[in-house]
Amino acid sequence: MQRSMLFLLALILASCQPGVYKHGNKNERAMAHLKANLEFLASDALKGRETGSHDIKVAAEFIRSRLEMYGLQPYGENGSYFSNIPFQKQGISDSSSITLIKGKTRGHYTVNRHFYAYRGGDSSYQGVEQPLVFVRFGIEDSTFEYNDYKNLDIKGKTVVLLLGEPERQGDSTFFNGARPTKWSRSSAIKRKLAREKGAGGIIVLLSPRGMNMWKNMKRFMGSSKLGLAQKQDHEIPEILIDSTLARNMFDIRDLSYDQMYKKLQDPDYDGSVLNGRSIQWNLKDQTEKITGHNIVALLPGSDPALAGEYILVGAHYDHLGMRNGQIYNGADDNGSGTVVVMETARQMAHIKGNKRPVIFVWFTGEEKGLLGSKYMIEHAPFRDNIRAVVNMDMIGRESADSIYVLASGLSSSAYHALVEEANKKSARFVFNYSLDSRDHPDRILYRSDHWSFAQKGIPTVFFTDYHHTDYHKASDDVDKINFLKLKKAVELTRQTVLDAANGSDDFIRDNWTEEAK
Structure with missing residues (x-):
């Protein structure tokens, strides 16, 4: 008009x-x-x-x-x-999918059912297979002398991280005390850090409270999202996964999601189960200026x-x-x-x-x-x-x-x-x-x-x-x-x-x- x-x-x-x-x-x-x-x-x-x-x-x-x-x-x-x-309306084609590869076993998962996409990544990621690396909370913060990336090689790999932040020792609050730090406010800061460290893809696991809202999330995660248009020379795929995919990824099927999430938060859990496992990306972006x-x-x-x-x-x-x-x-x-x-x-x-x-x-x-x-x-x-x-x-x-x-x-x-x-x-x-x-x-x-x-x-x-x-x-x-x-x-x-x-x-x-x- x-x-x-x-x-x-x-x-x-x-x-x-x-x-x-x-x-x-x-x-x-x-x-x-x-x-x-x-x-x-x-x-x-x-x-x-x-x-x-x-x-x-x-x-x-x-x-x-x-x-x-x-x-x-x-x-x-x-x-x-x-x-x-300048805005950019970005969505993911309904035909988008990912494949979880565990040795000779391949599991196929579809968008808006088993996962929602923050970003689809650029066209160079079509069909690309990447190793998986567990980075727990995906936090690096010198103020708290905390680093989930210590001794990890993530370049060109897909990192798997948890929302939230670690608890203080002997306490059930945030590791800054009773107030959440910037690391708990959204996943955006964690995803930005992972990109800066050279990750080839990002998979985010919701907290148990967030997972309870999974079906309702389609209203705002399952449709095209409007954002400020930004020049991106290189975009990597970034997704949020459901409990079924999370359990299959970590081979944890005998625990509730709440119990599984607590296990993944434990500093003694090294995530080595992901060694040798990979993800194949088949996401198709739809973009409108x-x-x-x-x-x-x-x-x-x-x-x-x-x-x-x-x-x-x-x-x-x-x-x-x-x-x-x-x-x-x-x-x-x-x-x-x-x-x-x-x-x-x-x-x-x-x-x-x-x-x-x-x-x-x-x-x-x-x-x-x-x-x-x-x-x-x-x-x-x-x-x-x-x-x-x-x-x-x-x-x-x-x-x-x-x-x-x-x-x-x-x-x-x-x-x-x-x-x-x-x-x-x-x-x-x-x-x-x-x-x-x-x-x-x-x-x-x-x-x-x-x-x-x-x-x-x-x-x-x-x-x-x-x-x-x-x-x-x-x-x-x-x-x-x-x-x-x-x-x-x-x-x-x-x-x-x-x-x-x-x-x-x-x-x-x-x-x-x-x-x-």
């Missing part, structure tokens, strides 16, 4: 909204803007705003048209409001001396699209944050009270792994001049009197204090910090776009209503939104941004440590 057609569709649909913008007091006008914008963005017409779809382009055109109306300057590429992001768009607007500051210091306000505008014929409108996730940033931009453009410039951004690809914000922090020309960040993700449900707050003190105690004071001067929410922990089992701290900036030590704050019964369901609709809470969220956001834009505090990163990453 051409850009002009997208614009026309967005304009026609948006024109159907109630014409109430010019009536009532400022609170009534704010509520009218919030409701009208959300009713469009979370309507069935946009089919769930999935990243890379035609429908999210309509949403982007609608937001762009509003920014022009508000008088915000375009701050994307080539004088536009759009920052183009897609362009996505962050939407970026600028409200210039009034003080030329502060022109190089930006306050960034953001929310992701993508959602899940359609599943099984149902539209996932994502009114709260994250239509709510999207329209709060829009209304904050409208009001601030009218007030023009900021000394420092303010960047308003609507991220794409958050639901695919924070892709839009990851791209921005690595490629935006202003990335090294971001002074502070405000992020909103799901803020339209539950009580209008309280809100969850995360990350405000992660790097700077001064920024935390500023956010507290801004709230006292505006919405007067009851701040709930119960999710603001790296140890929280739901790991909310890491699951929205603020985290892309927080990892760089940039002062951030993340406002959310947390997890409700309609989270990632087709029932997340506009009729359940608390618009009074959205209005108060605008007040809080506006005051926080103004205080950060006009204050003299340098937000010294007194709380920042490398462990925060």
